[in-house]
Amino acid sequence: MCAARACTRNAECLRRGLVVSHDAAGPGGHPAGLYFHHRSGLEHDPGKQIPGHPETPARLEAIESALSAQEWLGWAPTQAPRALESELELIHGAGHVEQIRQMALSGGGLIDSDTVVGERSYEAALRAAGGACAMVRALMANQTAAGFCGMRPPGHHAERDRAMGFCLFDNIAIAAELAIRECGARRVFIFDWDVHHGNGTAGAFRRRSDVLFASIHQERIFPGTGLLGDVGSGPGEGYTINLPVPAGSEEDLWLSLVEHIVLPAACAFEPDLVLISAGFDAHVADPLAGCRLQTGSFAEMARHVRDFASERRVPVGALLEGGYEPAALAQSVLATLTALAGDRPATSVAPEALLTSRAAAHIGRYWPL
Ligand SMILES: [Zn+2]
Numbered sequence: 001m002c003a004a005r006a007c008t009r010n011a012e013c014l015r016r017g018l019v020v021s022h023d024a025a026g027p028g029g030h031p032a033g034l035y036f037h038h039r040s041g042l043e044h045d046p047g048k049q050i051p052g053h054p055e056t057p058a059r060l061e062a063i064e065s066a067l068s069a070q071e072w073l074g075w076a077p078t079q080a081p082r083a084l085e086s087e088l089e090l091i092h093g094a095g096h097v098e099q100i101r102q103m104a105l106s107g108g109g110l111i112d113s114d115t116v117v118g119e120r121s122y123e124a125a126l127r128a129a130g131g132a133c134a135m136v137r138a139l140m141a142n143q144t145a146a147g148f149c150g151m152r153p154p155g156h157h158a159e160r161d162r163a164m165g166f167c168l169f170d171n172i173a174i175a176a177e178l179a180i181r182e183c184g185a186r187r188v189f190i191f192d193w194d195v196h197h198g199n200g201t202a203g204a205f206r207r208r209s210d211v212l213f214a215s216i217h218q219e220r221i222f223p224g225t226g227l228l229g230d231v232g233s234g235p236g237e238g239y240t241i242n243l244p245v246p247a248g249s250e251e252d253l254w255l256s257l258v259e260h261i262v263l264p265a266a267c268a269f270e271p272d273l274v275l276i277s278a279g280f281d282a283h284v285a286d287p288l289a290g291c292r293l294q295t296g297s298f299a300e301m302a303r304h305v306r307d308f309a310s311e312r313r314v315p316v317g318a319l320l321e322g323g324y325e326p327a328a329l330a331q332s333v334l335a336t337l338t339a340l341a342g343d344r345p346a347t348s349v350a351p352e353a354l355l356t357s358r359a360a361a362h363i364g365r366y367w368p369l
Contacts, residue, residue: 031076032341033146036131044124046116054324062326080131090177132175139315140183147317156198173204189271194279194321195289197226207236219244238366247290251297256352265367280323280332302339303346
């Protein structure tokens with residue numbers, strides 16, 4: 001990986017304002033990738049206002065305790081900076097940003113029945129978006145070929161003027177827009193493998209042809225969007241790929257859709273940046289949904305994406321979204337980081353017959369599959 005991209009350390013990181021610990025390092029002394037995090041992610045706690053809320057600081061504690069026990073798998077832990085409000089406003093209305101800021105300042109409150117702002121939530125959300133921006137800047141400057149944002153609150157449900165689904169700001173949409181406006185990216189491919197449809201991200205780019213958004217998600221659950229026939233609109237028609245799957249879906253279907261629908265379309269799109277909305281709530285142990293992926297399923301999806309990107313010398317950045325069973329989440333993140341760093345090539349699977357063919361009939365109108 002470092003042979004493909006210059007791994008710039010110390011002086012270069014400092015010059016670009018990155019705070020990178022080089023204690024962790026992969027083979028040859030180079031970090032496997034940059035792992036963005038910040039302690040404020042542990043201070044945003046919806047459970048204080050909604051007891052039993054699943055989006056808890058324990059999620060990050062489980063991930064970081066597993067990672068630190070394995071020397072961060074060679075990834076370099078990197079402090080996420082705060083996003084500027086102007087960066088949030090690449091995607092969100094100024095009124096929405098101000099509403100979240102004011103709610104936090106006044107001690108917090110409920111946005112809806114499951115989305116909460118607490119005293120420290122604005123800081124955590126600024127860092128989550130800021131980590132995504134810093135990751136994209138590092139990826140586009142060839143400082144690293146891989147990045148991961150282990151941050152919360154998650155982002156992919158947040159709409160332009162509305163927080164929802166545990167999400168305050170849409171971190172991955174902000175990062176993608178920043179890559180295009182500031183970092184010279186011409187086309188960004190976003191793959192959302194969270195079990196819920198990323199309605200916020202889809203909405204941000206549904207009329208755009210410079211962002212290809214592809215999502216695999218469980219049908220008929222929150223937020224209720226993301227039908228197969230929704231392919232974007234206007235100049236963005238065809239640049240939205242929604243692949244709903246039934247409850248109970250297993251790895252064979254998900255991997256078939258990745259290999260035979262998502263990546264062939266991405267190949268024709270020719271992105272210069274790949275971002276993953278990496279939710280882990282399609283895991284069989286997850287309490288919020290009914291899919292049946294295993295820890296290794298996420299690793300295999302990550303391998304497919306990494307192989308795709310590395311063949312084209314395009315960087316890959318992943319951002320944590322959902323995943324609500326802390327032990328399964330931690331193991332799935334570790335498996336994903338190992339795969340993104342390049343453990344072994346992905347294994348090809350035969351196309352699953354029914355849903356892959358149905359998806360191909362829709363998506364094949366826009367992309368050579
Ligand atoms: Zn989710």
